[in-house]
Amino acid sequence: MGHTWIFQHDSDPKHKPKSTCHWLQQNKVKVLEWSSQSPDLNIIEPLWEDLKCAIHTRQPKNLQELEAFCQGEWVALPSEKIKSFIHNYHKRLQAVIDVKGARHGIKSWGVRQALWLTKSKAVSGLPPQLLSLAESPANKIPNQEIRVQNAIKHACFWDTTEEQPVKYSNTLLFNLLHLCATLQSSHPLIGRRMLTEKYILAASWKRGKNLFQVRGQNGLKYNSMDPLPRISGKQQVSETAHNPLETFYPVSPTVDLQKVHVYKEQVNCTGFRGQHFYPHAHTLYFLEGEDARCKLRPEQFRAKMIMFLFGNALAQAHTLFGAKTYQVLDHPITIQAVGTNGRLFQFIVFQLNTTDLSGDDGIKNQSVTRPLVDPLQFAYRANRSVDDSVNMGLHFILEHLDGAGTYARILFVDDCTSTHPAVKLLKTATWS
Structure with a gap:
């Protein structure tokens, strides 16, 4: 290697033993400084992913075949793709700089990833029909302002040295749900819903050649006898076909996605067995855990909400139309979600317009979000x-x-x- 070359490797522990560092220093090899938790800087990561997928497809039977397949597939990697990673490398650098080198900060791109994975178009601001429902006097609770303010205050852990509470309590969500339940006498449809805890969701789909699954628990879910009405008409849905999807490259997809071995590729479960009286998912409620080691930023939390909204809608579509049916839905499936860490609230409405998710072309699904809501600014006003x-x-x-x-x-x-x-x-x- 000439003196103008700079050697690059990441901070994997096997690259950092004292013997290796001593050898590099002894041989005067100039090494590029590397952030300790930023594998996203390494442009070879997505190439490894492509290589692994290609080798998995060929299914080598022994080490000799594995070595031969690796060499052949590596040479076959498109040069244009490699050039695009190099050309966009400055975006990787800027992303890491923006989050001060923290790996988990890259997850702030999580919403973009979630939109690509779910083949969805992002829409800002709530649709007029939802706003009109919220503003209608018929949908308001008696003495609503005072009762909501009290619910917010009672859910806060007050620190006398702070101007506003900084400790959060998930009690607030339950307090507000209890307030909404008082409207049942004037809104009989509330009685046609059931609150479910600790249900387990599973939904599978393919994007390109890759199989994805959303699995696990996500909190509380309101199931209803009646489906939510669609938020977008046929004209608005057809217009989504012209909306380009933004891929999450050059950020490596391995940042947020886990590769696991599954025994059943097509796993779809709404959390209920067989027929039941409340077949339609209505509202999901997400409560951020109390574990300080697993705190999510608002963007990360929103990405999680989008993925589970999509998973619930897709599992319901598979139940209604079959797991191997890929089509634009004549009757889109709409589900809404409320997420909170005890203080900040997020609200998303998701409309599943299509189960044809393999490519980026055609009709897209829709994810409608509104800005973060801090109820403390409502309860503890200056005046x-x-x-x-x-x-x-x-x-x-x-x-x-x-x-x-x-x-x-x-x-x-x-x-x-x-x-x-x-x-x-x-x-x-x-x-x-």
Whole structure:
């Protein structure tokens, strides 16, 4: 190797033993610095994936065949594809720079991957028919604003040193579900739904030559006797055929996808056996786990929601039309989802328009999202009432005074509502 060459290998442990590092240094080999958790920088990763798929197709019977097939398939890899990886390498670098070298940060691309995997078009903003339902007085709970505010407040772990709660509680979702259930007397359709816990989903499909599956538990699900109405008409669905799909290359698909051995390729299960009274998936509820090691960013969480929405819709389509039927659906399947980490809420509506998922052409499915919602900005507004503030303060003080030998000093201030409030000290009191 000449002095102008730079040797590149990633941070795999087998590349980093002391003997290897010493040999490279002893022989004056210039080594490219490498981020410890960024395999996505290595353009050879997707090529390994292509090579493995090609070898798997030929099914070598011994080591000699394996070696021969590897050499033959490696030479047969399209040069144009390799050139495209090199040409787009700056995108890989920028993606890693944007997330400061963290591997899990690449998953912020997860929504793009989810859209490609599910052959879906992203649509921002809720459709007018949903907005009109939310704004209709007939669909509002009596004293809705006060009751929702109370539900939000009761679900928060309050830290007195913070302006707003920073600890989240999934109790909020259940509080809001209980509020919605109070509308059953005026909305009989609520009684035609059933809440399901710990159901196991399985859905299989092919994109190109690759087989994909969504499997596992995703939280709570409302099943209904009646399907949700479609959110897009036939004209809007037909227009999706002109929408190009953005592939997740050059980011390696192995970042987010696990390759596993499966014993049944076509596994499709809605979580229920046989016929039942609530055949239609209505709403999925996603609760982020309490394990601090498994926290997802909003984009990652949204990607998970899209994948499970698609999986539920596809499993239902396979139940209705058969697992080997690939077609544009005359009656699209619509499912909605609410996801929360206890504070931030995401809302997605997914419409399955087609089960023909092999290629990128033709009719696409649709994923409709709205911006993140932070209910704390609704419950704890700057102009909240004085009574509300005083009641919360007194409640904390009385709890504190239960201990022997304790006291509390209260500072009363008058905060006017101007942009730059003038604060006037009224009095200081000490309770014991």
